[in-house]
Amino acid sequence: xxxxxxxxxxxxxGYVSGQELCRQLGVSRTAVWKVIKxxxxxxxxxxxxxxxxxxxxxxxxxxxxxxxxxxxxGGLIGNRVVYFEETDSTNTRAKALAEEGAPEGTLVVAEKQxxxxxxxxxxxxxxxxxxxxxxxxxxxxxEPSRASMLTLVAALGVSEGISRVTGxxxxxxxxxxxxxxxxxxxxxxxxxxxxxxxxxxxVIGMGINVNTDEFPTEIRDRASSLYLESGRTWKRGSLIGAxxxxxxxxYEEFLKVKDLSLLKEEYEKGLVNLNRRVTVLAREGAWDGxxxxxxxxxxxxxERENGDVRQVLSGEVSVRGIYGYV
Numbered sequence: 001x002x003x004x005x006x007x008x009x010x011x012x013x014g015y016v017s018g019q020e021l022c023r024q025l026g027v028s029r030t031a032v033w034k035v036i037k038x039x040x041x042x043x044x045x046x047x048x049x050x051x052x053x054x055x056x057x058x059x060x061x062x063x064x065x066x067x068x069x070x071x072x073x074g075g076l077i078g079n080r081v082v083y084f085e086e087t088d089s090t091n092t093r094a095k096a097l098a099e100e101g102a103p104e105g106t107l108v109v110a111e112k113q114x115x116x117x118x119x120x121x122x123x124x125x126x127x128x129x130x131x132x133x134x135x136x137x138x139x140x141x142x143e144p145s146r147a148s149m150l151t152l153v154a155a156l157g158v159s160e161g162i163s164r165v166t167g168x169x170x171x172x173x174x175x176x177x178x179x180x181x182x183x184x185x186x187x188x189x190x191x192x193x194x195x196x197x198x199x200x201x202x203v204i205g206m207g208i209n210v211n212t213d214e215f216p217t218e219i220r221d222r223a224s225s226l227y228l229e230s231g232r233t234w235k236r237g238s239l240i241g242a243x244x245x246x247x248x249x250x251y252e253e254f255l256k257v258k259d260l261s262l263l264k265e266e267y268e269k270g271l272v273n274l275n276r277r278v279t280v281l282a283r284e285g286a287w288d289g290x291x292x293x294x295x296x297x298x299x300x301x302x303e304r305e306n307g308d309v310r311q312v313l314s315g316e317v318s319v320r321g322i323y324g325y326v
Contacts, residue, residue, distance in 0.1 A: 001025055002035050003069035009046070009056035010070065017053035061211070061235055062129075063111050071241030075248035076105040077136055077157075078241070084110040091191055091205040094135035098193070098201040104139040107244060130212040130225075132236050135205040136244075138251070142258045144194045147202050148314050149298040151176050151190045152267060153254050154204045157247025158186055159270055162208075164242045168230060171272035174291075174300050175314040178208075179272055183224035185209045206243075210236055261296040268293045273319060278302060281318045291319075 004025055008016055021032045036054060040046055045058040065083035072078040080103060087093050087110045094108040110133045138150065155172050162178075163169040170178040170185060178186035189205040209225035211233045226234055253262045260267065268274055273291040280287050280302060289302035292309060300312040300319060312319065 001027060001031070002038065002066035005032070005035050006039065006044075006056075006066055006070035009054060010059070012055075015049065015053040015055045020053070059235065061233070061237075063109065063236055065109075067237045068107070068109055068240055071237040072107075073241055073245045075245055076251065077248040078107045078244040079103065079105040080107065082106060082108045084108070086110065086112045086114065088114050089205070090133050090135040091189060091203050094137050094203040094205070095191065095193070095201075098137045098139075098203060102137055104137060104201075105248070106137040107134060107240075108136070109134040109240065131210050132206070132208040132240055132243075134240065135203050136247070138202045138204065140199055140202065140255065140258075142199065143197065144192060144199050146258055146297075147190065147192045147199060148175075149254065149260055150202055150204060150251075151188055151314065152260060152294070152298045153250050153263065154188050154190070154206060154247060156250045156263060156267055156270070158188070158206055158208065158243050160246040160250070161239060161243030162226070164246065165239050166226060166230060166234060168226065169270065172267065172270040173272050174294065174319060175298065180224055180226075180229045183222055185224050185226065185229070208239070208243075210234055210239065259296045260294065260298050264294060264296060273300075273321065276321055278319050278321055280312055281320070282312075283317075 005021060008021065018029050018032055022029055036046055036048070042064060043062050044056065047055045047057050063083065065081055068081050068083060072081065082093070082097060084093065090108045090110050090113065094106070097106060097108065113133050152175055155176060155178060159170050159172060159178055168180065170180050173179050176188040177184050186206060186208045190202060192202045193200045209223065211227045212225035213227060215223045250263060254260065256262060271293065274293055276291055277288060278291050280289065289304045292301040292303050294300055295311060298314065301309050302312055303309045
């Protein structure tokens, strides 16, 4: 009920009468009053006027399960929201929930992570009040070999969601980072559990630097945030809702063909490496080439000096531009 009241107050340009809230929610005036008091204690500024009702004056940026649910716009992603004030890792929590049978589309969000995960075992800084640390559970009916493409689908969804709220369109550094001004604002980690030759579940974790105002010296030259790039703070609940909705849309397109052929053109529009010289850091040694986009399987296409185009697998290499991070 709390999420429903938040949503109704957000959508109304003015006052919502207590009678209307009671009628739509099927509860008593006392129940509505108790929820209003809970919301005020959580930081929402709500004006109550006799014979007019309630009006949301100011919305807190503090996350909660009810706040996130009020921002979900329907669709698959976010059909269930699990919120933690503090946890080890949203990917760890999501995997545990998936093992317990949590449905596809379950969204796990934390205000603070104590053991955030990055690719290849790296840690991910997840302080409270500044970013979005979330994971989604997917259960696609397809071969495990196709699961890596979901990282690219998630990158598209996060980028589009950010654009819808802020007007800022981050670039995508293949395969799993979003960047602004040549600096990383988002990392994506995809983990999978299989059963024989089928996928049991996929967990996609996303860490987005939203209102972070500074970074440690050792990463300051390659990390940024929406706040640092735009000069203003953003409501994280609104961003989560927009990203979840966009991700769901792209995921539906992906499932139609179970590859990236329908999303390839849009992905390449945001690909910051496109037609730029890159260095491929492969196990057999580094080599240079020109990025020519991706194929329908999400592999990076890199043209070598002799004109040959090689397909680069996300799990085998790291790609960096010769001049700077992207």
